Amino acid sequence: MDFKDLLAYKKGFELSMLIFETSKSFPKEETYSLTDQIRRSSRSVCTNISEAYRKRRYPKHFISKLTDADGENSETSTWLDFAFECKYISKEKYSDFINQNNEIGKLINYMIHNPEKFGVKTEN
DSSP states (O other), X not given: OOGGGSHHHHHHHHHHHHHHHHHTTSOGGGIIIIIHHHHHHHHHHHHHHHHHHHXXXXXXXXXXXXXXXXXXXXXXXXXXXXXXXXXXXXXXXXXXXXXXXXXXXXXXXXXXXXXXXXXXXOOO
């Protein structure tokens, strides 16, 4: 299996692309702050998942990179809070993005707590 087949990766990539498209409408003065940060953190979720999967022969590294992915996912949630409170996104879009973000977090945590299901050799 390739990391691109992982459900957490697929959902993370999808949300990242939705955020990218939505953030195109953010005000110009947000280009180097909110817009850049929300794009970066949402993309980092996927990059950390891919790194974790490639390092799955090393259990501690696998979990460490997934923990980084979870942290980036939480950061994305915070940036979504700012985007909503600044009225850059609607309540409906915010709710949809947050629900997707929460689902991604659950998938990442499942991977952290069940590394053997992803090809990681754990010590018994």
